[in-house]
Amino acid sequence: MPPKTATTTEPRPGAGGQSSSTREMFYNEALNEALRLEMERDERVIVIGEDIAEHGGAFQVTAGLLDRFGPTRIRQTPISEIGIVGAAVGAALTGLRPIVELMYVDFSGLAMDQIVNQAAQNRFMFGGQARVPMVLRTQGGSGRGNAAQHSKSLEAWFAHVAGLKLVMPATPADAKGLLTAAIRDDNPVIFLEHKLLYRTKGAVPEGEHVVPLGQADIKREGTDLTIVTWSREVLFALEAAATLADQGIAAEVVDVRTLVPLDKARILASVRKTHRVLVVHEAIKRGGYGAEIAAMIAEEAFDELDAPPKRLAGLDTPIPYAQHLEKSVVPQAGDIVAAAKELVG
Amino acid sequence: MPPKTATTTEPRPGAGGQSSSTREMFYNEALNEALRLEMERDERVIVIGEDIAEHGGAFQVTAGLLDRFGPTRIRQTPISEIGIVGAAVGAALTGLRPIVELMYVDFSGLAMDQIVNQAAQNRFMFGGQARVPMVLRTQGGSGRGNAAQHSKSLEAWFAHVAGLKLVMPATPADAKGLLTAAIRDDNPVIFLEHKLLYRTKGAVPEGEHVVPLGQADIKREGTDLTIVTWSREVLFALEAAATLADQGIAAEVVDVRTLVPLDKARILASVRKTHRVLVVHEAIKRGGYGAEIAAMIAEEAFDELDAPPKRLAGLDTPIPYAQHLEKSVVPQAGDIVAAAKELVG
Amino acid sequence: MTIDRATALELYRVMRTIRSFEERSTQLFGENKIWGTIHSYAGEEAIAAGVCAHLRDDDWITSTHRGHGHCIAKGADLGKMFAELLGRETGYCRGRGGSMHIADTSKGNLGANGIVGGGIPIATGAALTAQQLGTDQLAVSFFGDGAANQGTFHESLNLAAIWKLPVIYVCENNQYAESLPVKRAFAVEDIAVRASGYGMPGLRVDGRDVRKVHEAAGEAVGRARSGKGPTLLVADSYRHEGHYYGDPRKYQSKDEIEGWRKRFDPIADARAWIVADRLAGEADLEAIDRGVAQEIDRAVAWAEQGPPASPIKLPEDVYAT
């Protein structure tokens, strides 16, 4: 329903095709660039959230955007999570393309009703009358001593909601490309960053860069086992794969990237090649999204498996504060090495 | 921390042992009886919720309790889900044993922060200083034309939270026995009823009846395949098992009853007997708790399986309104029969 | 304030349509043709009618579980509404939504809502769109007294106030939230006083007098359209029926129900003042009644002819492509 007297112009088409030159940048800079480019391209894109203006966001993802786009498009809000997310739903329904920054995924428990009952279900409930083109950007994970209310990994909640898409980039390039795709998607997309990835660096394509939702990425090829993972555990898996290679084990690392829709084909193809699979994630094991992937593989590639599909995940505890405790409840590279060897050996 | 000037007495011990005589009653009557008996036994037990007083609760579970226990122990509240659940957390921390009735599990998105960040994590975060003896009773599921915001099955969310227990009774006897155990538990227990079970009848033990948390129940024995399920799908599974029996297939029906803690031993024992497993639930398949159970079986009993562990679950859609649509998205008895035959055949 | 004949008759017609719609859907429910739950708006018609009279098709509303009245007042097609209740493919939501989830985005109705207080932030966001895009559209959120105790109410009113959004919060105080009387849900007598906590005007109005609702809403609409920000409008009212079809109403006495129903009947009242003020005669009103009755009959007949909602492609209906 385009507003009658709206003065918006349709977004101008992208520069055309993907750029081939790249630039080294941090993950949070890559996100920032995606936001900036999309806000330049389409004036209906706005950002709503706490602390995103002068401060530039808790993890500096919106740094500089206030100066560039002003306080109406960088809408800094009071602390009112359900109010903000709900306002984004209403704005998305009526012609804007809002991006909400929720400071920590742990706060989603305050806004879950608007995320699920309103944003995700709107289109279906109302028989397809509307679209809800919004992105909920937030970040999760442990590793900064923020303890149990600021360190969870809650992707499994969102994955279990019909109507949401769910993205968890592991590298700066994917962060930029997937955020761009998420902003252009006409559905509510949950975009989960990781607090320990923000200051990781990588080569990022310049200019317009879109990574379509729904495509897993083989971050390392291998033949002996498949490690399926996402977000920060991709880095641990790559570290583990390097160690394993030294020990003569060739691990393939599949970065899921988009949990919903899930690229089953690429995951299953890898399993058909290696015949062994280890699913790794930081979230607690019980009811984690690793269960979905392991169950899917067991169901659809049973005869291809030479060993039980194995999961390595967070312990079933809240995240403790002290640094050594924190590490002890979440899979580290060494844990992946050990699990992989057990699976292969 | 017992209040200094409290006048409570410790609960009087139960009548001693389980009663052997039974009485036919509805599932909601069985719940009502558990509430009444526990409130008589322990004056620290109170019920908090919307519409629970004169009206007796949306599904008549608290019918008559207002007259028996008065308006301070049957605390009818305004519509303030997070306020109510949070008040229960505070009450539980300071000496009461509150039971919250949340009218529909779909509303838990409004209260999730208090459920997870406060109730579930309190004990761990604070190094074991406190206990949170509360029960959150609510109901879910489809089948009454209540559409997408009043019909979900959200057990997977709660199962993925460290610090919660999770119970889903399928029969009146289990409803009474498990609710009694939940009330006596010193942890936050999520107790999920099903709107279409309230008016199902069964024999219920008289007097004190406790079903310990963490024990699955073989609702029907069989040798050809194991159907693992819970809540209303138990009834469908039993119906399907009867049909299958006519066709020469002996299905064993394992009613999980308590999703957390999960009775892995009993589930695995059944799989070791039948070598085939079908996990059935009403919630949408993607990220459902069936994935956890299927993945667990694939991981721990891989060599026992003669066929891939199979899941039959709700379609990945919100629940539609019209009766025939509603049925089409959730496993019915016939769907279980078909899936079981495919698995065995 | 005086009201002219055309406006008076149009307000009457809308109210009469809502009432007749509720009567007919109640009947269809009793005949087991409607599935699920319905919540009758009978007795509260003056609120939807009086407010929506000021709205354009491109203004937005959010509605509630008790949403038929808002939907009709915002100009919905009755046939498509009945078709939705009957689970037809021709219904507003193709049988996916039912009574608690009727939307009509072509008329700016962003939808009924099964979550008490769920529509309040959504209307706030719609008003944000108007402000952001520099249009003169506005948004109205209808909700009950019960919803005024939800966190969404608080957070949304504050956001709207600090941003001066063009939104009107219409609290329909029908004296109950399910079985809970307002007296036990609030420690204040006047819900409108809450507005002062957000720095916005709060108006309380007799919700059974459509003239008063119309006047107060006009003020709020003027404020919103001219960039002066939000208003909280609390309309005192009474629901004639139980909370839902079949409610045993154990929490109310027969006397109360009968007495209040008579005291709070915006339609009977309107007939009285329309005739007394000589804006129209009984015959004119009866003509309207007959017209409405015919329209309802036609709408039901049309709806009943529609094919049942198709389950074939449900999974494809979840995401926009």
Place this chain on the structure above:
Amino acid sequence: MTIDRATALELYRVMRTIRSFEERSTQLFGENKIWGTIHSYAGEEAIAAGVCAHLRDDDWITSTHRGHGHCIAKGADLGKMFAELLGRETGYCRGRGGSMHIADTSKGNLGANGIVGGGIPIATGAALTAQQLGTDQLAVSFFGDGAANQGTFHESLNLAAIWKLPVIYVCENNQYAESLPVKRAFAVEDIAVRASGYGMPGLRVDGRDVRKVHEAAGEAVGRARSGKGPTLLVADSYRHEGHYYGDPRKYQSKDEIEGWRKRFDPIADARAWIVADRLAGEADLEAIDRGVAQEIDRAVAWAEQGPPASPIKLPEDVYAT
């Protein structure tokens, strides 16, 4: 109101202890001995001190991410607090909680909270316990100006008002919620006006004057203990440091920070009026300062000796048995 020597010195001692605790923990953080995040309460000491002076060990409080001050004012052991920050097994939460999650249930502190507004319903529930069991205990919830825009604030204050619960809501208005100034978060100047929307008294007090806080809190405590219900108490204040250790404070000017720090220093103020009113001399105050410094040194030394928190049994720590 006049205040006696003993009370004045005790309030001073508590404030001084809080300030010194914050100074030392900031130092330890700078030395990388403390992990995670800390939020300094420096500048706001008068609020915790003035309120908690009225509380018994069996009264309850809920606290915030900026919780050290409340914890100390409620009588916590400094050694166990430091041990917690240092991740030791001897800490209040055995290294599981850290700064944002210190509780001391032995003194009725139900815990700091990393969720803004998360403690408000919990304190409300504690007050429910007192009412239900017929004790004369009460509960206090401390929270910030930012938290006053959360839904939990709204729902909890309403519940407490309709049930007349013995609870005091203490809103610490330190002018900012992270980088957002109160002026941009509220369209009202006085947060206390919100109380009238719930039908409870709202008091606004100068939060840098511990005498005024003490007096207002005394009133509220008297009301709660005598069954007269809840109070909203808003204390104007200023946080001397950034939102968290390391905050670049881009949203504040140097002038503002320096000026306000001087204008809002409850400890310097207290020294001045204690001496001026001849309740004690400079020497007495310096003796208190020295005592506090020694206590802090001892506490840190004790904490540093504690063994690191043990990871062995974490999974067993999740459920009570």
